[in-house]
Amino acid sequence: MDGIHDMGGMDGFGRVEREANEPVFHADWERRMLALSLAVPFAVPYSDDHLRREIERIPPADYLRSSYYEKWLIALESLMKERGIIPGGTVTLPVTPGAPIEAEAVADAIKGGFPTRRDDKEATARFVVGARVRARNIHPKHHTRLPRYVRGHEGVIHTDLGVFGFPDWNSEGKGHKPQHCYTVRFSQQILWGREAPAGDSLYVDLWEDYLEPA
Amino acid sequence: MAAGETMSADGKDPKQDHHHDHDHDAEEKGLALRVKTLETLLVEKGLVDPAALDRFVEEYETRIGPKNGARVVARAWTDPAFKQRLLTDATAAIRELGLSGLQGENMVAVENTERVHNVIVCTLCSCYPWPVLGLPPVWYKSAAYRSRVVKEPRGVLQEFGLEIPPGTEVRVWDSSAEIRYMVLPRRPAGTDNLSEAALAALVTRDGMVGTAAV
Numbered sequence: 097m098d099g100i101h102d103m104g105g106m107d108g109f110g111r112v113e114r115e116a117n118e119p120v121f122h123a124d125w126e127r128r129m130l131a132l133s134l135a136v137p138f139a140v141p142y143s144d145d146h147l148r149r150e151i152e153r154i155p156p157a158d159y160l161r162s163s164y165y166e167k168w169l170i171a172l173e174s175l176m177k178e179r180g181i182i183p184g185g186t187v188t189l190p191v192t193p194g195a196p197i198e199a200e201a202v203a204d205a206i207k208g209g210f211p212t213r214r215d216d217k218e219a220t221a222r223f224v225v226g227a228r229v230r231a232r233n234i235h236p237k238h239h240t241r242l243p244r245y246v247r248g249h250e251g252v253i254h255t256d257l258g259v260f261g262f263p264d265w266n267s268e269g270k271g272h273k274p275q276h277c278y279t280v281r282f283s284q285q286i287l288w289g290r291e292a293p294a295g296d297s298l299y300v301d302l303w304e305d306y307l308e309p310a
Numbered sequence: 311m312a313a314g315e316t317m318s319a320d321g322k323d324p325k326q327d328h329h330h331d332h333d334h335d336a337e338e339k340g341l342a343l344r345v346k347t348l349e350t351l352l353v354e355k356g357l358v359d360p361a362a363l364d365r366f367v368e369e370y371e372t373r374i375g376p377k378n379g380a381r382v383v384a385r386a387w388t389d390p391a392f393k394q395r396l397l398t399d400a401t402a403a404i405r406e407l408g409l410s411g412l413q414g415e416n417m418v419a420v421e422n423t424e425r426v427h428n429v430i431v432c433t434l435c436s437c438y439p440w441p442v443l444g445l446p447p448v449w450y451k452s453a454a455y456r457s458r459v460v461k462e463p464r465g466v467l468q469e470f471g472l473e474i475p476p477g478t479e480v481r482v483w484d485s486s487a488e489i490r491y492m493v494l495p496r497r498p499a500g501t502d503n504l505s506e507a508a509l510a511a512l513v514t515r516d517g518m519v520g521t522a523a524v
Binding site: 101102103104105106107109110111112113114115118120121122123124125127128129130131132134135136139140148151160163164166169172173176181182193196197198199201202203206207208209210211212213241242243245257260263277279284287288292293295296297298299300301302303 | 338341342344345346348349351352355356357358359361362363364365366367369370371374375410411412413414415416418433434435436441444445447448449451452453454455456457458460461463464466469470476479480481482483484485486487488489
């Protein structure tokens with residue numbers, strides 16, 4: 097969706113403020129929030145696409161006011177409500193929860209990660225490295241990984257990253273739609289005009305459905 | 311909170327600041343209570359084990375951080391074959407050092423040279439290579455960084471104290487999909503006699519994001 101989260105290229109946020117010797121967490125509730133977000137999916141499955149969809153639905157003014165972990169809290173509460181795990185809201189995705197992750201399994205679970213690359217054979221690459229492509233001018237109302245600032249612009253396929261599920265479908269529960277994802281290089285002048293230094297470039301990873309031949 | 315600091319920096323009435331801090335404290339308490347409530351509910355339902363939550367926190371607060379990435383960089387500086395593997399298949403090369411996992415399932419390392427300076431961002435949320443850099447600092451997740459670094463990278467880098475010469479190409483990597491990036495900074499001059507461990511001690515988090523030189 098064309099939401100506030102899609103910030104690339106916006107003006108008005110001022111300088112990047114940094115904190116010297118910043119701690120990993122600023123409050124104990126942030127520690128618990130990170131841990132909950134990582135532990136809960138073992139018993140009540142949800143993917144990053146689901147979490148991100150919920151974060152992106154936070155109204156813009158609230159989004160800007162909320163800290164990172166506050167957004168996670170809002171999103172996790174929504175996911176648990178729609179799955180009928182905690183009260184409130186409408187249960188749209190009832191689930192039968194599994195077992196919680198045990199303390200001894202945590203380190204290995206972190207190391208293992210959640211690999212999402214799935215090189216399904218039926219997904220053949222539509223573009224080759226070096227091909228000229230255009231980011232499609234589309235405006236989905238749901239979660240998408242196509243940033244607004246590249247839409248309609250021409251770039252070049254830099255790398256074929258392999259096959260991944262299409263997040264626009266994952267987030268909507270429409271099933272696994274495997275397709276190639278590519279690193280696409282855009283000239284900064286194409287994106288931002290002549291004032292951008294010639295020769296500077298921007299690389300962004302885009303799924304095949306976001307691209308058309310140029 | 312950053313907003314409070316900005317207010318005083320702008321010379322606003324200190325009473326305003328004071329008032330703001332009270333609101334902030336109340337807000338923090340409210341958030342802490344909400345997280346506690348969520349955790350309690352999930353524990354009661356047997357979906358999370360508090361001991362497992364402690365383990366997640368411990369991992370990210372004490373074991374997983376930029377020191378890991380610094381080892382990768384120091385190895386690349388001292389072992390040309392490793393550097394080649396890192397630039398060809400970063401996920402596998404990083405795994406050689408026992409590093410892998412959540413938010414680093416698919417890694418790409420980009421090399422800074424005399425001619426090219428790389429910087430990473432995630433404009434849509436705050437994707438960051440956790441296994442090598444740990445959890446992201448607040449500024450990396452800020453609206454200011456996410457919005458501006460894709461459009462005016464040289465200006466943002468200048469604010470970080472990094473002046474990129476006009477003849478050096480700036481490449482911005484927006485990690486909008488499933489790849490997580492790290493920058494391989496340039497090895498500082500005069501470090502020929504340093505051991506790998508001594509080199510690792512020189513490598514900073516910002517150096518691996520691309521917002522600082524090492």
